[in-house]
Amino acid sequence: MTTLVLCVDRSDDIGRTTGLKSPIVGWEAVQSLVTDVGLDDPEDSRVNCLLETLRVARDLRDDREEPVLAVVSGGGDSLVGADRSLSTQVDDLVAEHDPESAIVVIDSANDERVIPVIESRVRVDSVDRVVVRQAHDIESTYYLLKQFLADEELRSTVLVPLGATLLLLPVLLTQFSTAVALAGLAGLLGAALLYKGLAVDDLLSEVPERVRSALYSGRVSVVTYAVSFGLALVGAFLGALAVTPQVGPESAIVSVMQFAYSAVPWLALAALTASTGRLLDELIGSDGVSTPYLNLPFGVIALGLVGRGFTGWFLQRESLLADPQIAGYAVTPQQRLAAFIVAGIVVSLIGVKVAASVSSETLEDAVQKQ
Structure with a gap:
């Protein structure tokens, strides 16, 4: 009865330590590997895992079985690549030795995740988890x-x-x-x-390099981002000035609506400026303009109209905003809100139409070039 005794090293720590290529097969090879890994790092738990593999193989040999020792490791830059490399090694071992079953020796939860991969190639009779005892003194x-x-x-x-x-x-x-x-x-x-x-520190460390590359590349969005930031500050300032002190349980909601009503136009203008700069960068580039960048300015305007409409409706209902007059007719809060919502939907539909027409023209140009 041939039993495959597998020592699994999913992260390929053994390969990086010794420079050997997996799979490593045979009693003498694994025994020599224990010495190499142990001399490089005596504290590595892989040493105990390799020794346990030798012990399991020795016990099987004493029981008159034919053990095949092997160390398989993952490879590649990702977990998917590591698992595929490991499965290929197991396939080669199964094809060469034709074992009836396997015993898997692991020392971590990360290695345990590849057991289903091994089970799909050969029957796994046992999983030997090596836990190193430490002195708690x-x-x-x-x-x-x-x-x-x-x-x-x-x-x-x-x-x-x-x-x-x-x-x-x-x-x-x-x-x-x-x-x-x-x-x-x-x-x-x-x-x-x-x-x-x-990882905010990593993001902040990349900001100077991104700003430098943007300035050197001559992007318009660098200037428009700065302008949009200033407009957003203006909107926040004017919104804070529009808040009137009130007393009552509804004062917090009223203050928020007053702030939003005054700040929304400036915030929408800031977002529109930033999106316009990004759109200009796309126009200047040679790859053409993608649909999301065409939709963005119209979407910003539509959201600004809807936000302005809802905040205005609330303030008009609370008599904090005068009823607008159109040809001597006083517009009710509901009519005002409906007008802003319809205007936002119309602007959004115009954006979709413009993006669709530009995309179709770009597609026709590409077909003609071919």
């Missing part, structure tokens, strides 16, 4: 702490926010109540964790 704790402090990324992620929190805690407690101080510290700590967890 003071010396081991000190050693792990020393390793933690030696990792620069972990220090900056954990120790810096914790140290800043401990420094700010006495200052806040002397100035505010305990509840306010703890709430402020919790907010700062949460912001720091989100900053690192969402």
Whole structure:
């Protein structure tokens, strides 16, 4: 009875350490591999996994079975590529040795995920999970702490926010109540964790290079983005000035509507400026204009009209906005809202029509060129 004893290394740590190409087959080859991996990094759990593979094969041999030892590793730049490489190695082993079953030796949850791949090639009788025992004493704790402090990324992620929190805690407690101080510290700590967890620092580090490349490439959108940012600030400023202090349970909603009514036109103008700059970049480029960039300006105008209509309806219902007069006829809030909604839909349909016509013309030009 031939049994395939597989040591799985999905991340190809063994291959990167030794430079050997998988699969590695045979008792002597695996025994030599244990020495190479152990000398390179004695703390690597792969050493224990390889030793367990040898032990399983020895026990099978004592039971008068014919074990075939093999170490298979993943390869490629992605998990899909690694699994495909590993499955190809298993196929070659099955074709060469024709085993009746297999015993899989793993040492991590990541390696365990490839068991279904192996089961689709050969029957798996057992999965041997290697767990390394560690001494839970003071010396081991000190050693792990020393390793933690030696990792620069972990220090900056954990120790810096914790140290800043401990420094700010006495200052806040002397100035505010305990509840306010703890709430402020919790907010700062949460912001720091989100900053690192969402990789905001990586995004900010790429901003100067993107701005530099945009300036050197002569993109119009760089200027329009700056203008749109200024228009957005103007809209926020005018919206804040439009808010009137009121007393009552509905004061918060009224204030929000007053702010939005005054800020929406400027915010829509800011978005329109930014989208126009991006559209000009597409027009200047040689690849033509894609449909989303043609739709964007019209969509911004349509959303601005709808937002202006709803906020105006609310303020007009609260008698904070005078009824508009058209030929001596007072327009009701419902009529005003309906007019803005219809105008937004019309603008959106015009955008769809323009984008469709331009796309069809571009397609015809491409066909004629061919």
